[in-house]
Amino acid sequence: MPVTYERLEEAALVTFDNPPLNVFGQEMRAGLQAAIARAREERPARLILTGAGRAFVAGADAKEFDGPPLAPHLNDVLAELVALPFPILAAISGPALGGGLEIALACRYRIASPGATLGQPEVTLGLVPGAGATQRLPRLVGMAAAVDLIGQGGAIPAAKALAFGLVDELADDPLAAALAVPAEVLRRAIAADHRPAPAPDEAAVTAAHAQANRRAPGQEAPHLAIDLTASAATEPMETALLRERATFIARRQSDQARALRHVFFAERAAPARGRAYPAPVKLQAVLVVGGGTMGAGIAYALLLAGLTVHVIETDAAGVTRAEANLDKLITQGIERGSITDPAFRTRLTLGAGYTDLPQADLAIEAAFESLEVKQAIFAALQAALPPETILATNTSYLDVNLLAQGITDPGRFIGLHFFAPAHIMKLLEIVQGAKTSDAAMGMAFALAKRLGKIPVVAGVCDGFIGNRILARYRKACDLVMLESSCPKGIDAALRGFGMAMGPYEAQDLSGLDIAYANRKRQGRSGRYVTIADTLVEDMKRLGRKTNAGWYDYVDGKPVESDAVTHVIYRAADEAGINRTTLPAEDIADRALLAMIMEAILILQEGIAARPSDIDLVMVHGYGFPRWRGGLMHHADVITPPALLARLETLALEDPLSWAVPDLLRRLVGEARPFNSLN
Template sequence: MTDSPISTQLHHDILVVTSNNPPVNALGLAVRQGLVAAIAEAEANDAVKAVVITCVGQTFFAGADVSEFGTPKAFEQMLPTVVDIIEGCSKPVVSAIHGTALGGGLEVALASHYRVAVPTAKFGVPEVKLGILPGAGGTQRLPRVAGVPLALEMATTGKMISAKEASAAGLIDRIIEGDLLQHAVAFAEEVKDIRPLPISSAKQDKVSSVDPSVFDDFRKANARKFKGFDAPEANIQCIEAATKLPYAEGVNVERTKFMELMSGIQAKAQQYFFFAERKASKIDGIADDVKPRAINKVGVLGAGTMGGGIAMNFLSAGIPVTIVEMAQEALDRGTGVIRKNYEASAAKGRFTTEQVEGAMGLLSPTLDFGALADCDLVIEAVYENMDVKKEIFTKLDATVKQGAILASNTSYLNIDEIAAVTSRPQDVVGLHFFSPANVMKLLEVVRGAKTADDVLVTAMQLAKRIKKVAVVAGVCYGFIGNRMLIPRHREAEKLLLEGATPAQIDKVHVDFGMPMGPFQMGDLAGVDIGWHRDPTRIETLRDALCAIDRWGQKKGAGFYDYDDKRRPTPSPVVQQIIEDFSAKKGIERREISDEEIVQRTLYTMVNEGAKILEEGMAQRASDIDVVWIYGYGWPVYRGGPMFWADTEGLQKIVDGLKAQEARMGSDFSFSQLLLDKAAKGEKFTR
């Protein structure tokens, strides 16, 4: 077949069907058409006794071509028809798998009569992460072949399994050591005369005797994880149908659920985010030929919670780290925490003992500031104070070799002001890691006015190397994420004085899909963060709480009271403090609606995001959404604050803000970009 990503070649009496559709052999229209033509060729040629489907490049079919979603191509030679044709072939079809068989790729493999794979192959149905389900018979064939418990786990979480796990479950028939194609052809020779053919859709032994309680038990066990999401429940219902209905009827349930999900807002949000995450790595205004600097050794200044977490990212990626502290006790405590974190991960099976020792072997703890001299990148992770930062960067400038990148982990402070104390502002960049830094995926890369292009390119490429999702931010107070927190916190505290309670405000945010509300978050992080430390100076609610040692969970009391298991309950003490503040300020308390809380805490965030775009502090609206989903737990099924605003309707956001404008006072001002887009009926995102 010419001009097709699918080619065929006869090896004796075995027809080898090869896909060459880089980079991941996505199942686009031309591939689907090619597979159908190849099966027709096998059927028409009496010399063909069996078929082997294989892929060149780095992987087996890694899923659907997501770029076809919503286009006419998606409705031509649809994958459900293709896999039925493969399964209906009168000659044995063997899928030979390397890399990953994901989504539609696994559905092709399931429709094949046999599956062989290399030991490193992985298998999964990640459609749930796009707000949908495997819609080419995957929810019906997978439980029939691999069993209901594994099918539930894979379909509702998107989790991949290894070749060893797949083999144990009966998902693959043989693990191939050595040349995959050669052995797959040999396997096809073994099975070419076996009849009847093993048809996945006809298997009943793994679905016919399932206890119906398994589904409700699974729902209960995962209720917290699945809360708010539509797709996991739809996947469960389809797999449940596989245990109760004949295949043909189960497929109809799958098709109905698939179409419901595809037309829903959650699938649109999750698919939008899929592309948003990939777009975030692209840097505006930089030539494609800019080369990154070599980073072979990293220095971290500060061995506290943040510095230690930052160091772990590089150690895990095999990059040597020199970590510097001022006192031996702090250094020992910091390196001890790093080891403890690694050992905890090893206990959960995420690292081997050898990997832990390998990472720790790359760590050089020292009190000698001069040990940073030969590092290619130094990241400062000390106290959030501009004078302290300037002092450190002056010292780094005098100590660290020329050509090295000097980075600050500041959460709020002006990178340009920090860079100005050095003789090389072009080498200075912000690298804002999120806590815990060894866990959180987000990295805000702050581009200073004089940051060199190759420094920015290096930072973005290094982020990928340490498995972070990086977003470029401009220099402004709080950058992207923390800047948008400011109006939310400001309005939340005002709402307390006007009549709301911490529990009511937090519940609105949790019901919206956030992992926690602003006051729960404050108690977790520490109410005392940024406090002036003078218990006699009480100007805000936070001052009043800190003055009586209500610093949050670490003290067992903050906006909430906590028991010995850190479970919160509303605090009468805090309620009295709030009411006293209201009286002192002459604020008449009233009933606050949930709608007002949404308008004043979430709509104001959208408005601030629009200002960030207006000022060029974010490259694109989708970058803001990536920051909020990966950095703050905004529910991915709402697509991020800017996508959510578009789905709500920008005029609705403006009207809501106008209704609250008087109550928000002089602290609030409209983004002109938001007003303009609302007036024109435009959106922030595409």
């Protein structure tokens, strides 16, 4: 049974037992309601709620949110719990999240283990709390702490919860402590429902809205949840609880909630593919070749994960530069509090060359994006390391199969495409070459798990999944720029859609020379716009690092460049183009259609296994708005028939830039969405 009821002398114990995390669904709610009814009849001296295993309750069953609400509803069950005429206690071990925390908030007394975490993450799924948190939490912890916790959708450790007044005490054995709480203490404890309304705090509410705008731009749920929480100071609790529930029900089927649920489940499904590839050995030591910005970020991420790391550079000067890069990251980590291990630095060594290398389970190359440079590195690594060491390249574009040609056993070779900054970005593209072994795949998935990254498997092509889509995106935006708009207008249109950055401000940040080098390597194809080449070749505008790229930079701030505008208009004149004005919505639509077209081709070719993999790559690697569910989820919102019609029109107008993938025609013919391929 997922919910059990038992008598412990004068006390009664209700245990939630739905492994692994006691996620609360309809059966669990019915079980709790039945336990409440039994307790109402037996009238124990105290009723204790606890969770079996490693959680109290880690939240509601999000799978239920795609259908109609199923009775009994948690808010109604908790109303019955609050009405019981004897003390109710929560004994919390592990996570108490979402509905789990709402259960605890309805109790009179809460005891948590030191390792417990408590939070209301509903807004991260496009929802608001629906079973009393917006009213009970501020009555316990005050308005400032409540709007912050609910508005951000975060979780806090037990010690902080104790300081806030969210829990009443900490204990290594919360159940034993709940049984031992003196009856006099319980008589003095006041349930949240019977406490006075919290004092208004307009400054805290305003700050919470501002924080939500920064952390979750474009998302509706955080602001709704903050306003509901603020209402605890001004509305009767009964009225506010009804409005909270109505808002929760309305949000379940909203576009943003559907999109955020899609990403949530895709993130949890991504590591599951690794079950087919057990790691050959326990990952303990890693070599990183290259201590530049990317290599240092990778090495630092490995150190944070508790691994032993040796960084290889070409000479003593390179070692000095690499050490400076790592020291800067380590200093920042200590200042932020993310490094507390006094032995952290002792797990890092650096050296020049490939002689006398330490033992390693994995070697990651993070050098300059040159086929010849990387092949030379792997020749040296192969000669210096035992045959069981997995060899990996961090290339962003180059052919992994070509890089593997010089390896005696190409099965040990794999692509591990980190995203910058490597110690922050959560995405890891695992590039599976034609001969990559199961052992190498297992090592890659083990690494992703150890680093807390989201693994997405990609096949071999130029740019893999993300950078291939990015290249198409940039080409489409360049055409829009040539025919109608300017960098500022295009950037604003894509930010308006929800992208973290526009394409041109992003290029200025990374450097125009990087994209330029890739274009030269790839050669010209389709309708080729030369504006970016002119900026690099003739004007030496490389972006922020030269204070001039697509924008001029004055005191570090971008301003439109008359010189760039002149190049754009001259290129349009030379191409015989009569520039027109395109609305922001049409600019974003054109760019998104280009990305979707390329993504469909990637699926069609088997470079990505499923649409949700593409969604994860775009959300976690390229700033695609999470609340839109990723690129392919957004394609389903547009609908395949509408995409087909739009792409057919564009392909007729400009067959060099647009095409209709066969996969899209097939899905339309079968009346299937992209999600059916997941």
